[in-house]
Amino acid sequence: MFSKSYTLLPQGDCPKTPGLFVDPVSFTQRGPHKGFSFDNIPNVSENDFTDASQGWLSWICNLIVIFFVYFFTFITFPVTGWFVLKTVPNYQRIVAFRLGRVGPPKGPGIVLVLPLIDQWQRVDLRTRAFNIPPSQVITLDGGELLVGADIQFRIWNPVMSVLSVQDLNASTRMTAQKAMTYLLAKRTVREIQTQRVKLGEYLVTDINEMTRPWGLEVDRVELALGSVLKAPEQSPSAPLTMPPAVPGLEDLTDPIQQLAMHFLGGIQQPQQEDCITFTDELSSAAQNVMATPRSVEELLDAVKLLLSEALVHQVGACFQFDVSSENGQHHNYFVDLSQGSGAAGAGSLCREPDVTLSMSDSDLLAMFQGVLRPFSAYTSGRLKIQGDIDTAMKLEELIKLLQK
Numbered sequence: 001m002f003s004k005s006y007t008l009l010p011q012g013d014c015p016k017t018p019g020l021f022v023d024p025v026s027f028t029q030r031g032p033h034k035g036f037s038f039d040n041i042p043n044v045s046e047n048d049f050t051d052a053s054q055g056w057l058s059w060i061c062n063l064i065v066i067f068f069v070y071f072f073t074f075i076t077f078p079v080t081g082w083f084v085l086k087t088v089p090n091y092q093r094i095v096a097f098r099l100g101r102v103g104p105p106k107g108p109g110i111v112l113v114l115p116l117i118d119q120w121q122r123v124d125l126r127t128r129a130f131n132i133p134p135s136q137v138i139t140l141d142g143g144e145l146l147v148g149a150d151i152q153f154r155i156w157n158p159v160m161s162v163l164s165v166q167d168l169n170a171s172t173r174m175t176a177q178k179a180m181t182y183l184l185a186k187r188t189v190r191e192i193q194t195q196r197v198k199l200g201e202y203l204v205t206d207i208n209e210m211t212r213p214w215g216l217e218v219d220r221v222e223l224a225l226g227s228v229l230k231a232p233e234q235s236p237s238a239p240l241t242m243p244p245a246v247p248g249l250e251d252l253t254d255p256i257q258q259l260a261m262h263f264l265g266g267i268q269q270p271q272q273e274d275c276i277t278f279t280d281e282l283s284s285a286a287q288n289v290m291a292t293p294r295s296v297e298e299l300l301d302a303v304k305l306l307l308s309e310a311l312v313h314q315v316g317a318c319f320q321f322d323v324s325s326e327n328g329q330h331h332n333y334f335v336d337l338s339q340g341s342g343a344a345g346a347g348s349l350c351r352e353p354d355v356t357l358s359m360s361d362s363d364l365l366a367m368f369q370g371v372l373r374p375f376s377a378y379t380s381g382r383l384k385i386q387g388d389i390d391t392a393m394k395l396e397e398l399i400k401l402l403q404k
Contacts, residue, residue, distance in 0.1 A: 065117060069114050086110070086113050088111055091124065091125050091126045092122050092123065093105035093107045093123050094111055095162045096119070097119045097120070102163065123162065124155070126154065127152055127153070127219060128153065129150065131150045132149040134226045135148070136229065137180075138185060139189050139192065141189060142233035143228065143232035144228070145225065145228045145229055146225075146226030147223060148224040149221055149224060150221075151172070151173075152218070154217060154219060155217075160214060172211060172216065172218075176218070179203055179206045179207050179210070183203060192223075200221040203218075203221040293365060293368075295361075296331070296365065303344045306402060307342035308341060308342070311401070312338065312341060315338075316337065317338055318349060318353050318354050319335045319354065319395060320333075320334050320355070322356060323358075323361045324361070332346065333346050335395075335398065337398070338354075353387070354391045355386070355388065355391050355395075356386040356387055357383065357386075367383070367399075
């Protein structure tokens with residue numbers, strides 16, 4: 001009865017591999033999807049709308065009823081034309097059920113919907129989005145954190161979306177939340193924070209394996225990381241764990257946490273006492289006399305002793321420090337590790353610095369001495385960074401050398 005051909009909308013590239021919730025054996029076998037729990041429906045996925053369950057008597061009755069409806073619509077066309085002609089835009093399709101049996105989707109353009117015997121529903125093919133609210137996830141290393149997600153999907157088969165699921169948005173949201181929880185439970189906290197994009201791609205594949213029988217396809221999944229509720233357990237079996245969270249700073253966003261782990265994670269030394277090494281007047285080899293700097297100028301003198309071509313080759317960037325004192329005065333200092341053997345001193349650089357750090361003189365001394373964690377200073381606003389954060393991370397090499 002439905003002999004009109006129908007071409008499915010193009011579906012995006014999706015790896016032909018089973019996901020987390022798909023049986024590899026059943027995935028390779030040909031046959032109907034498990035999402036259909038009833039048998040007497042057309043093979044929509046193969047674009048076959050013939051109804052083999054319809055007997056010859058039912059088929060004759062349908063033809064008689066459809067003939068009379070067409071005849072009634074034709075003779076009263078000036079009036080019924082306002083009710084039977086529907087305009088379908090290019091981003092929509094109409095799924096019509098004629099006497100209870102589904103047919104190919106109609107549109108775009110002007111389509112005919114018969115009165116009394118046709119029940120129809122509009123389906124929007126545009127990309128839509130929803131978000132999964134942050135939920136608690138227990139990771140592989142024993143940590144607990146809040147993770148949400150932003151998901152974009154579109155319908156590529158309007159007939160399957162109407163036949164297979166009643167509430168498409170709610171079903172997709174529940175499926176995506178279950179797949180996200182299952183995947184993140186097999187990862188550590190640090191893997192989740194550093195591999196967020198890759199985990200989103202894995203979720204796209206897993207969700208598509210489950211929602212393909214519904215006629216929809218997930219285009220993008222972007223994880224939204226929340227606060228760390230419980231720090232991961234430090235054990236030899238879990239080497240990829242992040243350091244314990246700072247009290248009062250657990251609800252920080254992902255970029256700040258990555259900054260703390262990479263750039264500021266290694267600067268967690270206890271406060272060192274003042275140490276003085278005396279020289280032997282009778283010794284021919286001079287020894288270093290090193291004391292804890294009491295001012296920014298003394299700190300610069302200590303930095304100048306560490307400058308070398310190897311450090312410049314390793315860092316390759318210049319830094320500008322805007323330092324404010326307790327009396328309200330502002331001073332500028334620079335550390336140039338971009339050329340030669342490096343340079344450090346007071347004033348401003350002749351060229352534009354790669355990174356500018358703004359803080360007080362006491363905080364600057366405390367940071368280079370290991371007393372103040374730069375992570376806490378950055379998140380509390382005592383340290384402000386202008387420029388590329390990845391370049392600022394390279395300053396860690398100089399701080400490590402100064403603390404030795």
